Amino acid sequence: MSASEARPSALEAPGLRRLDELGLSPWDLLVLGATVLVAVAMPLRIVFEMSIGWLTVASALVSLVFAVDIVRRLSRPQVTGGAVLADRPAARDRYLRSWLTIDLLAAVPFDLLAYLTTSGSGAVVLRGLALLRVLRVLRILGLQREWRVRSSFNPAVLRLSFFAFWIALVSHWIACGWMALGGPELAHPELSPYQHSLYWTITTLTTVGYGDIVPEGSGPVAYTMVVMALGAAMYGYIIGNVASLLANIDVMRSRHLSRMEAINNFMRDRQVPRHLQAQVRDYYNYLWESRTGQQSEMLEDLPPPLRTEIALHLNRNVLRKVPLFAEASETFLRELVLQFEAVIAIPGEAIVRRGEIGHRIYFINKGTVEVLSRDESEVVATLDDGDFFGEVALLTSQPRSNTVRAVDYCNLYALNRGHFDRVLEDFPDFAEKVRQVAESRRSGPRGG
Amino acid sequence: MSASEARPSALEAPGLRRLDELGLSPWDLLVLGATVLVAVAMPLRIVFEMSIGWLTVASALVSLVFAVDIVRRLSRPQVTGGAVLADRPAARDRYLRSWLTIDLLAAVPFDLLAYLTTSGSGAVVLRGLALLRVLRVLRILGLQREWRVRSSFNPAVLRLSFFAFWIALVSHWIACGWMALGGPELAHPELSPYQHSLYWTITTLTTVGYGDIVPEGSGPVAYTMVVMALGAAMYGYIIGNVASLLANIDVMRSRHLSRMEAINNFMRDRQVPRHLQAQVRDYYNYLWESRTGQQSEMLEDLPPPLRTEIALHLNRNVLRKVPLFAEASETFLRELVLQFEAVIAIPGEAIVRRGEIGHRIYFINKGTVEVLSRDESEVVATLDDGDFFGEVALLTSQPRSNTVRAVDYCNLYALNRGHFDRVLEDFPDFAEKVRQVAESRRSGPRGG
Amino acid sequence: MSASEARPSALEAPGLRRLDELGLSPWDLLVLGATVLVAVAMPLRIVFEMSIGWLTVASALVSLVFAVDIVRRLSRPQVTGGAVLADRPAARDRYLRSWLTIDLLAAVPFDLLAYLTTSGSGAVVLRGLALLRVLRVLRILGLQREWRVRSSFNPAVLRLSFFAFWIALVSHWIACGWMALGGPELAHPELSPYQHSLYWTITTLTTVGYGDIVPEGSGPVAYTMVVMALGAAMYGYIIGNVASLLANIDVMRSRHLSRMEAINNFMRDRQVPRHLQAQVRDYYNYLWESRTGQQSEMLEDLPPPLRTEIALHLNRNVLRKVPLFAEASETFLRELVLQFEAVIAIPGEAIVRRGEIGHRIYFINKGTVEVLSRDESEVVATLDDGDFFGEVALLTSQPRSNTVRAVDYCNLYALNRGHFDRVLEDFPDFAEKVRQVAESRRSGPRGG
């Protein structure tokens, strides 16, 4: 379990830990910011032929950052996507073959060169090349995929955020293109050219199409047709995704809700009496709120060591509550925790019936049960959180001596005879304690 | 089973019972109404700077209602979401940490104060604060979630209604915002400003975009872009949901219909003769109309006591019809009902064949069967609703002595040998009656 | 099987049979036509105040038809939805409680009365009532549901057609309403009012919204808002349905295609060699084209008599081809057909291997196999359509004596030892024939 011990020690502040989870060092963050800046500013810079101001400085700094990043990557190749599989030389090779060209293009300050050059046509070419710097934004696609599988952020929220980011960026680019084409400026003279273009872009992409700004001349008309087709495709993609995205924001809750809906429909259809309907709904809501029932499904695919760790975590409540387990060894708990089966009892349910052959011992995680006398006429004992019952029948192999009934909703953990016997055998200290309790109970007025 | 007995006695009128199901007391209804009123009226009040009239009185009353509600919640904390888990102090704590701020903001009549204040800038601030009162409408989200799991209303209808409510409310808010920005009033001078704004809002949100009203100036243009983006997202959400909603209005029926479609397609594809196709369709329609087959799926997840109650309800018809069960004890029926297996026989089907080893006894819920003579040449008896057959072979362990054939569609309940034997053992009175009938039949010309 | 025999004799012409399947007599067709006519014509008649012409005659005739229909339904109540369950008095009761009011309203010629009355306000009321006649079109909803489960038409095509019908009808109604409101007529003076209205309706419902026709005055504006909201909802519904509809037009084919896509993706991903990929694709395509594999899934839910009938139909090809079965009795084939298991062998596959213990006999439906000599060096026999092999090992309980290899794709039917033995026992004639063939083969150079 060396990996698990090494990791949390490295970074302690929660903010840094989050960054670590995303696989981002502060340097990565800087590069990311520079990439977004280039993607946003470069098209504006080309369109407006902006030669002065802070943008020039920023462009130079960004080039520097990108250049340093290339050097870093070549000297210390990042191992992304499955740290366990990749090795460094292979990663460098992959980098040389894939992203290097794009990174190099992004690192050259073509836009600065364009303002320094004296030849007119050279400036045009350089400005065209400056647009290539924008390509580096594609690296965010890789980041997006990485974060979806590596981070613990809510994945639906993550996808929605990236979605919004890309749509905003594409809208911005389309607006810049419209400006570059010199779209008509007549409709709203009070707006700045960029506002005007962005307004037109959004109007067209969302298919609202007021018609107050329409293209003129074959260039803008062709551009408009492409934007409209793109808008339709984008719309299709949005619509196909938004619903599934929203549904995924809380998968478990929506699964619970649609199950409730099916059950409600069924019961209304069959005219189940109203108070029975309420009981059934209560039961399923209790099940949902106590979060029982999903864990076995999640655990079954994991390899044994991880399964034990997760199960220990998930059942830590009951382990803490039951006094029997208080001094138990780590090994013992690890052994035990995988055998636990969660059981819900509803109020009034007879969990154990007198006369039955007993196959299980129960530990009470939450709730109250009452042990009935042999003729079931009175309550001889009441047990609650942390107690256990049903051990007598398992130890003596005799039928259950008393009925045990749930008083309210009970959250129990059951252990089967086979597992119980194995645990007793492997851990004689524990067996001794259980036998003491059972002995005292048998001599008293009740058993299990 | 105390919960089930206590509940229906509390409220008897069906209307009240429905409210009870929604967890709404009359007071809750009043608060709900006040919340909606504030959400609708407050933006209008701010935009139109309405200082007089009934709205002032209403605003004061609403503040009073909200103030009383806060006091009530603190003194008698409502336990929402799983009455069984929560306890009152925890509920009060949760309330203090979560909704209290919003409730307090909504209870202060900022709008009244705004008209009383003399300072101009103070009025502006107070009017801004008055908008915060609207936030209380978010409580309806909690209500919506609560109703989905607690009420027996058709959940799809419930969702559609809430959906329409939210869209209408958001449209109203957007229209108010457009008015506040002083959008252009030129296009339709015959309309009131509110009509004008709402018309523009709907035109934009539905992406129709006539273009008769377009924004002017950078403020309205920016607002329009946001509304268009919101409209696109909302549209995506609507489209993604409407179909699934409509499909859920009657889940079982649509499942039946799509199953029929698959079967129809298969039979057409394989060119099954037309009269056979009709028979298969008839069978599935009968199955659907007699509502057999869904219950086992619904029952299996329930805890034993609830399962018994529901099964008793679902099979109450056959229990009422079969004379054998008329005087049976409650305990007996509870035992029996979980063992029943529903069986459909089509016209002409041999349910029991002479010479076979018999494993089941059948009770006729609906339909007619005929018992054939040993050479299958004539009908020696006809049985219908409430009769049973097949008991001889089970009692004597001999092969079936007569073939029994369905005359029309028959809805039967079958009991397996194992269950039948256990029932006979546990309930000697019942066993005696069955034996009498069997004896009289064996001495007569037919058996089972 | 009385139902199956009675039905096809009733109607012989294919057209009539189709109508019969839809549950439509010629009279029903007439009533259906009249209903659609009223739904289309009545709004036009109210809006245009059309008092003369053929519409008056039609309206009178329609009233007559509807009146006669009510009398018919009361005297001979139609049993819709599961002929097997319903009985006539119950059906009449249901009719009295449900559709009677709407049918009565539709039968009164309010529109004729409106033109006969002299009082102005009376005419307005009567014209309003005339609109109620349109409600009868709701009966088509019932028809639609009925057809989906009863008819053998392609259900997706059926749904698409009804869909188109309803959208067209609603568009027509909206256009009529727009005319009634006296929407602006300025934009396209060359169009007739109805054309103008319909054009506006479609422009708005499809959310295209050119803006050449916009509402004026609060009435039309309110109407427009409702139509836009309706358009958005309808659009959502269309979009949610169209894809699933189109996918359902040929369910089996689309399931095959998406399976192929998954397999293709997997193989490309794992770089399976190209010729192996082609072989796998060939295999699945053969499986699809020979339509093996779906039938067991479809058969398993059916009651035994129907299952036998359908299986007899589906396997009629092999039964016809195998000479052994040519003179077999009906009873024998019914027994056999449910035990058949379809098997596909690919070219070169060894269906039976020398030395194995044999558990199955194979009948060749389509394809060629070759029987190899004991040392597998040469082909001693070739079998094709209608032949069988593998019987020797089953009869003698010795290991397979020869390997049998598929030459091309083979479509085989296999019978397990257990089923084979039972068949031999029950049908001694058949057993004798099989034994003769086996004997002649064992004495010859090959076996099975």
Added chain:
Amino acid sequence: MSASEARPSALEAPGLRRLDELGLSPWDLLVLGATVLVAVAMPLRIVFEMSIGWLTVASALVSLVFAVDIVRRLSRPQVTGGAVLADRPAARDRYLRSWLTIDLLAAVPFDLLAYLTTSGSGAVVLRGLALLRVLRVLRILGLQREWRVRSSFNPAVLRLSFFAFWIALVSHWIACGWMALGGPELAHPELSPYQHSLYWTITTLTTVGYGDIVPEGSGPVAYTMVVMALGAAMYGYIIGNVASLLANIDVMRSRHLSRMEAINNFMRDRQVPRHLQAQVRDYYNYLWESRTGQQSEMLEDLPPPLRTEIALHLNRNVLRKVPLFAEASETFLRELVLQFEAVIAIPGEAIVRRGEIGHRIYFINKGTVEVLSRDESEVVATLDDGDFFGEVALLTSQPRSNTVRAVDYCNLYALNRGHFDRVLEDFPDFAEKVRQVAESRRSGPRGG
């Protein structure tokens, strides 16, 4: 396996092989090009009444190509869709009944005849007939279906491409129709008629509807209504498909991602400690990257010979690495490969525990394991890629003598005792080698 051997030898160049996969000869490509040309050019030719230029020559050449194609198809009928089932005469029959008419119509140069004829009305009729030549484009639908099941192209990309093709073609046709109707030319005088029409078409189909070009006169208005309805339906279809298409571009990856999302949600919900979450994510990512776990699902449906071939391919890595298998016979490997079970061990996991009864032998495909001394205090051996362990317990039937622990993520292949024993029995050479290794290990300080 004759088919697999014959195929790859036929065509060696990768480009040709790809064409071969699509079932396209160079001639087919020519015909395909001619078909698209006709579909695009013919409507333009009719609308513009273009009588001269290269189009006339092209039209004549296309007619020639189509005529030759008909002759070819009649003399050498193509067997499409399941080469294995169809036979040539049946294919020719099918061709005569289905496509022949359309092919003949497309082969007649009606457009040339129209310019040669002197009669005005004759020219109109001939121009109408020329449009029928376009119908031949429907053949591409068949091609599309064929490619989906036959080719190894990414099916989602294929569908998207065809989708784009059809939408572009339909838009082109709609624009031609609009020109033919003489739609208004006022709005954008600077555009060519075709540009103008196409711009209007896209504006309408995407439901943007600027309103700068609106129809005038009843003909164009009716046309517009049809186009709008078509646009709505097409939009519905696009939206319903785009999402599923995009999801299908990499099915396996998206399945992995949504599984990761469910696991992330679960762990966040249960507040699993951050380092445990990271370990679980690492595990699933490793599983995904090593592509274990999908193959068994894909293999199970295949017939035995194909299953063996595919399994040999998928496991070729481990077979190459393990020295034991280096000289093994082809037959041996075929036998072995179907029994392999892929196992992933995470760092620190005890794959084999001292004292357990051993049931499996493990081959290391990738990764490092360490064999611990009997008291688990020190590492006595380290094994990596190509090594195997666990054989001692299988050979001697004694409990495992040493614990074996994974050092990093390990990709192992396990063989069960049953399979192992059978392999040893069938292949004595291999058994001997294994025993030698085991012997040397037992005498050394470690075992398995």
